[in-house]
Amino acid sequence: MTDFATVAARCGYVTYYPHAARHVGVKAAVLAACIIEWQQHAGDLGAELSVEKIESITALTYEEQRAARRVLRAANVLVETARRLEHKTFYRIDIKAFALLAQGSVT
Structure with a gap:
């Protein structure tokens, strides 16, 4: 039997923000979650992500x-x-x- 950690390590997974998805759609919410994850480890400009990298993640x-x-x-x-x-x-x-959007304060 394969455990979750093994599957996650082999296949990858991405979380997203369902409340934001209600306002911008699932695909935009998934992309936002990906960028948020990577920008935590990046400089002031944000995350440097190629189309290929984003596709491999999302x-x-x-x-x-x-x-x-x-x-x-x-x-x-x-x-x-x-x-x-x-x-x-x-x-x-x-x-x-993004927090305002996810809370529904902005449309």
Whole structure:
């Protein structure tokens, strides 16, 4: 019998915020949870995540990521910083705005 820790280590898993999903949709809430997790270990600009990395964590395709980012930007919770010369994009969730959104204080 395989225990949860073994399955999680082999397959990976991501948690998300169901209350936020009610306002931005499940895919955007999953992307936000991924960014929040990674930005805790990043600098002020946020987490540097590639499309491939996000897909490996969340299973969201490039188009699904684009749509989710659009929704999160429209909700004023996602801050994107592009370093085009370095070919890097940094993502950061405004935690205060996200908390208000998850509580239903913002639409």
